[in-house]
Amino acid sequence: MVDFHEDPGPGTGRRAARADFLSDAPRLSLNGRWRFRLSATAQGTGPGLPDPELDDSGWDTIRVPSHWVLEGHDRPLYTNTAYPFPIDPPRLPDDNPTGDYRLRFDLPDDWPQGWAGGRTVLRFQGVDSCGTVWLNGTLLGHSKGSRLPFEFDVTEAVRPRGNLLAVRVQRWSSGSYLEDQDMWWLPGVFRDVELLSRPAGGIDDFTVSASYDASDGSGALLVTADAPGLVEVPALGVAVPTGDRAAVPHVQPWSAERPRLYRGTLTAAGETIELAIGFRSVEIAGGRLLVNGAPVLFRGVNRHEHHPERGRALDRDTMIRDIELMKRHNVNAVRTAHYPPHPEFLRLCDEYGLWVVDECDIETHGFIYAGWEGNPPAEPMWREALLDRTRRMVERDKNHPSVVIWSLGNESGSGAAFGDIERWIRERDPSRPLHYERDPSYRHSDFYSLMYPSLDDLERIGQRKEEPPEGVAAESPDDVRRRGLPFLLCEYAxxxxxxxxxxxxxxAILESYERFCGAFVWEWIDHGLAGPGGTFLHGGDIDYEPNGGRYCLDGLLFPDRTPSPGLAELRKAIEPVGITVEAGEVAVTNKYDTVDLGHLEFRWRVEVDGIPAGHGGTLAVPPCGPRETARVPMPEAEVASEGETWITIEAVLATATRWAPAGHVIAFTQTRLGTTPHHRPPLPATSTGRPRALDGLRLGEAVFDARTGRLVRLGGVELTGPVLDVWRAPTENDRGQGPRNALAADWEAVGLDRFLHRTGDVERPDDRTLVVHGRSGPATRTLGFRTTYTWQRRDGALHLRIDAEPVGDWHDTAYGHLTVSPPRMGARFSLPGGYTDVEWFGLGPGESYADSRAAARVGRFALPIDALQTPYVVPQENGNHVETRWLELRGPGLPALRVDGEPHLDFTARRWTSEALQAGQLLDSGRVWLNLDHGQQGVGSASCGPALPERYRVPVRRHSWSMTLSA
Known part of the structure; x- marks a missing residue:
């Protein structure tokens, strides 16, 4: 039996790559339950696999499409950059799990085999990683290139009844060396399998060219095909033969913002093919990316295909759910990281409106561990395999108007093959520009592109003042050319x-410079796999080395597609309408690229201390074209005599779209009116009775421990605190990437996670005041804070001022040049576990941090304490709320505990400590742990990116903050 899996060639016996399309020609889905057996080596079950007489009744059955490792056979593996096998191209180890598939099927009674000269085609949309195929004992051939379709002509092999289709799939093949794409390794027949009837004399492949001339609004349509046919587009009055150009005087162009598709047909030999035509032109002119003559700015995400139970075997409903979520969160572009998606996803992008950077199924990142020696793009042995993947992508996806850029691949170094790829695409499809980020010369790319630059570096790029890449001489031809290119930020955040x-x-930077054509957040969804009890597994949960650990959990959606707070923040940051209040006017800036604001309605309302004040209405915004600003008078609204008066202005959908209902909020702003100081409601008078017997110091109804000076009772509330708190459960960004940006390691090195506390003097300067002095710091170190807690009884409440003065050596001895700053400056209280709910006035309703707060609104919010927690798959700091004016905790049978900031506090409330959160022990401790903080450092994106900017850190200096507590 022939074994192809170590052959570096792309495949054998396959038909030429062609466009994906829908037609009324007969189609038989072969999806369903197949017979399956997994073997330990590439030889599978042996040479008998294709024999129709083989008895497979004792085999397992498996769902197709699926990945066998998610169907109870073997295990999924995750790596980030490393190959999970030795780098010995094109060879693979003997241990190579191999799945043998068998399906028996009959043709429908009306299958048109009788068409004179008609053909029957077997199509696989995706097989990972090498699929060898037999039909009725006849070898058809094999294919590699997991995320791309391949077809065989089976006209002579198929029969009306009793067909036996056999497929052998090796987990590892030579193709795996080209597919190291920071993802789960998930083998199997994971996309659709179909049998297609092709009529004699019919069209097998065709190309739609639908250009748009922005100067006069005209379009030009040309459909070329491998056989003569008739093109009809009723809405345009077009009826022309293939090969004839149709000039259309007036068309509405296709864009992601207004995805106008003209439905038509292409008919030949009794078959009707569906056409979805979008007129648009893409060019680079003057160092800018232009679509339909106008500059565009991608507000994008990178998207791996992922489902927690089905892996990359996505269904159409899941694709629609993704696209609707993207559109509702102002995302207008997708980079198909790092391979072409299922073709149905691109059809949906055409219909819903998303710009697409279609990326080839090429990544060789693991050769970094070989010093890039033997990297396939630089080795002639791999040329045909690399070109084959390019051809199959371009030919399949060439007719989609949503695809505006071809990406040659990802993180594959440099090599002559990229020159071959570039030349082939430019000759085959000159209508789209090309992107490739990793070759420092950028000779094969129409864009300068980077991953994860700092804010300062991005600013320099916008000014075209960046330093040349390593290995490129300043003012060399490559350097000069690169500076003239538009910049595409292919991965950030x-x-x-x-x-x-x-x-x-x-x-803000991306919108400030003409050079930028947009950016793509890494990435859309966490790659968690379904685990027991509703949990999700990451790479580190699989006992295998090498292992990428938690690095697959890096999405804006949780694995079950619940939006994370990060997605809410992105929605606000990239909103396509800017609304600001300036000098008594409302300035409305249209940040769309192609449409005016006629599809939006502008609403306003007024709240006082978060309570609706009865003022509201709509703004009559005049016509405002793309990248223009309109101004309207500020609505007349009365400023309350007490409290904070805020006006909120929203841009909402005026009518429903296919992805959101009318009233869906696209953008918003808030502005405070006047400067009236906040009014604090009167507090109940202090009881004249003595509190229950409790040894200690008292200030009215407040009782303090005489030894520690900590508050232990306030009115009817038994509590403990405060304790100086400088620690948070490290986030993934705090941990950085290896030794880079490893803030959490630095914190732990100096002991910020193990502060011990000592009480010094406790003073009573008068009967209304208590002053507690102390010191907090870790064992083995001199660093710490000298603390002073000053308590005063005021108007029936208890006022607290905290002063924390740094002492000792704050340098990390492991990295002597670094100064370590604490992640938090706060005060922790322990409260009765009976508290269940929190109401607050401040920013909300979601969590917010110093550098992630744009999505939060000023308002009055109420949530259960348990709902304040964000369920990150890996437990870490969460649930903080900045700029809190006041909060109240309530619970059955307990007095309401109120805290007023002066003027603001950060707060978190949860049923476990930060230390338990860090350990992943999310069990109810029987207490509520309340942090009332001066501040907490930002979250950044240093898990793969630049260091946290200094302005979002907590400096090592004297800190003072105040609050008032009452029960």
Whole structure:
């Protein structure tokens, strides 16, 4: 039996690559239950696999499409950059799990085999990683290139009844060396399998060219095909033969913002093929990316195909859910990281409206561990395999108007093959520009592109003042050419765990310079796999080396497609309408690229201390074209005599779309009116009775421990605190990437996670005041804070001022040049576990941090304490709320506990400590742990990206903050 899996060639016996399309020609889905057996080596079950007489009744059955490792056979593996096998191209180890598949099927009675000269085609949309195929004992051939279709002509092999289709799939093949794409390794027949009837004399492949001339609004339509046919587009009055160009005087162009598709047909030999034509032109002119003559700015995400139970075997409903979520969160572009998606996804992008960077199924990142020696793009042995993947992508997807850029691949170094790929695409499809990020010369790319630059570096790029890449001489031809290219930020804002931060900062820069054509957040969804009890597994949960650990959990959606707080923050940062209040006017800036604001309605309302004040209405915004600003008078609204008066202005959908209902909020802003100081409601008078017997110091109804000076009772509330708290359960961004940006390791090295506390003097300067002095710091170190807690009884409440003065050596001895700053400056209280709910006035309703707060609104919010927690798959700091004016905790049978900031506090409330959260022990401790903080550092995106900007850190200096507590 022939074994192809170590052959570096792309495949044998296959038909030529062609466009994916829908038609009324007969089609038989072969999806369903197949017979399956897994073997340990590439030889599978042996040479008898294709024999129709083989008795497979004792075999297992498996769902197709699926991945066998998610169907109870073997295990999924995750790596980030490393190959899970020795680098010995094109060879693979003997241990190579191999799945043998068998399906018996009959043709429908009306299958048109009788068409004179008609053909029957067997199509696989995706097989990972090498599929060898037999039909009725006849070898058809094999294919590699897991995320791409391949077809065989089976006209002579198929029969009306009793067909036996056999497929052998090796987990590892030579193709695996080209597919190291920071993802789960998930083998199997994971996309659709179909039998297609092709009529004699029919059209097998065709190309739609639908260009748009922005100067006069005209379009030009040309459909070329491999056989003569008739093109009809009723809405345009077009009826022309293939090969004839149709000039259309007036068309509405296709864009992601207004995805106008003209439905038509292509008919030949009794078959009717569906056409979905979008007129648009893409070019680079003057160092800018233009679509339909106008500059565009991608507000994008990178998207792996993922489902927690089905892996990359996505169904159409899941694709629609993704696209609707993207559109509702102002995402207008997708980079198909790092391979072409299922073709149905691109059809949906055409219909819903998303710009697409279609990326080839090429990544060789693991050769970094070989010093890039033997990297396939630089080795002639791999040329045909690399070109084959390119051809199959371009030919399949060439007719989609949503696809505006071809990407040659990802993180595959440099090599002559990229020159071959570039030349082939430019000759085959000159209508789209090309992207490739990793070759520092950028000779094969129409864009300068980077991953994860700092804010300062991005600013320099916008000014075209960046340093040349390593290995490129300043003012060399490559350097000069690169500076003239538009810039595409293909990956930024690594969305791993709590974060990413600085999204609004990045967007402000991206919108400030003409060079930028947009950016793509890494990435859309966490790659968690379904585990027991509703949990999700990451790479580190699989006992295998090498292992990428938690690095697959880096999405804006949790694995079950619940939006994370990071997605809410992105939605606000990239909103396509800017609304600001300036000098008594409302300035409305249209940040769309192609449409005016006629599809939006502008609403306003007024609240006082978060309570609706009865003022509201709509703004009559005049016509405002793309990238223009309109101004309208500020609505007349009365400023309350007490409290904070805020006006909220929203841009909402005026009518329903296919992806959101009318009233869906696209953008918003808030502005405070006047400067009236906040009014604090009167507190109940202090009881004249003595509190229950309790040894200690008293200030009215407040009782303090005489030894520690900590508050232990306030009115009817038994509590303990405060304790100086400088620690948080490290986020994934705090842990950084290896030794880079490893803030959590630095914190632990100096003991910020193990502060011990000592009470010094406790003073009573008068009967209304208590002053507690102390010191907090870790064992083995001199660093710490000298603390002073000053308590005063005021108007029936208890006022607290905290002063924390740094002492000792704050340098990390492991990295002597670094100064370690604490992640938090706060005060922790322990409260009765009976508290169940929190109401607050401040920013909400979701969590917020110093560098991730744009999505939060000023208002009055109420949530159960348990609902304040964000369920990141890996437990870490979450649930913080900045700029809290006041909060109240309530529970059955307990007095309401109120805290007023002066003027603001950060707060978190949860049923476990930060230490338990860090350990992943999310069990009810029987207490509520309340943090009332001066501040907490930002979240950043250093899990794969630049260090947290200094302005979002907690400096090592004297800190003072105040609050008032009452029960």
């Amino acid at each position: 690594h969305a791993m765990g709590n974060g990413p931060g600085s999204l609004a900062d990045y967007q």
